[in-house]
Amino acid sequence: MTTKEGRPHKCKYCDSTRIIPGVNGSPSEDELYTLKLQDKIALLGCFELVKGSAIWSCADCGEWVQDEAYLYDESNSELVQAYEDAVKNAFDNLEVLNEAEMRKLNGFRFLRSYSREYLNDGFFELEKTAKSFLIKTSDGAKHEFVSNSLIPIDYFGMMDDYLGEEGTKEFEVRINKEACVAVATRVAPGKIQVKRK
Numbered sequence: 001m002t003t004k005e006g007r008p009h010k011c012k013y014c015d016s017t018r019i020i021p022g023v024n025g026s027p028s029e030d031e032l033y034t035l036k037l038q039d040k041i042a043l044l045g046c047f048e049l050v051k052g053s054a055i056w057s058c059a060d061c062g063e064w065v066q067d068e069a070y071l072y073d074e075s076n077s078e079l080v081q082a083y084e085d086a087v088k089n090a091f092d093n094l095e096v097l098n099e100a101e102m103r104k105l106n107g108f109r110f111l112r113s114y115s116r117e118y119l120n121d122g123f124f125e126l127e128k129t130a131k132s133f134l135i136k137t138s139d140g141a142k143h144e145f146v147s148n149s150l151i152p153i154d155y156f157g158m159m160d161d162y163l164g165e166e167g168t169k170e171f172e173v174r175i176n177k178e179a180c181v182a183v184a185t186r187v188a189p190g191k192i193q194v195k196r197k
């Protein structure tokens with residue numbers, strides 16, 4: 001039996017074909033958090049799956065698949081099977097990461113998400129400030145990154161860790177439904193520039 005119909009082929013927002021299952025739970029659970037960092041699952045929060053729940057998410061833009069055909073429905077065996085297989089597959093392939101690897105992966109995810117938002121015009125810069133960091137876009141606009149966490153989190157440090165000693169990394173990012181390559185470079189201490197390749 002094919003499960004082709006149970007799993008969406010691509011994201012309608014960004015055209016990515018990396019569709020991943022959403023799993024119940026909290027990011028404080030280590031396994032779930034690791035799988036989420038690796039783009040293998042998305043987190044649904046602590047809700048029970050009911051008919052109509054969105055269960056598929058896009059690994060590239062984070063949007064949930066809302067097409068009715070792919071919303072949870074116990075009576076749709078093809079969908080449930082595809083979903084359960086995808087969740088099982090994610091857990092079966094769990095790669096445990098150490099703290100340094102987690103930091104780098106987090107740093108990469110921040111750079112990728114800012115790139116999705118600010119790389120439209122070709123480049124942007126991130127500059128460390130005493131409290132967090134500034135995002136400067138190519139048109140000169142500045143956005144201060146504000147953490148909604150009470151605990152100061154070292155986002156800039158994670159991005160810096162990701163760039164490593166060599167101070168530069170290339171990664172893929174989808175912008176306007178197109179797969180692009182971005183190049184992030186530490187151009188000075190506390191300053192990262194991201195360009196479209």
Ligand SMILES: [Zn+2]
Pocket residue numbers: 011012013014015016058059060061062063
């Ligand atoms: Zn998407």
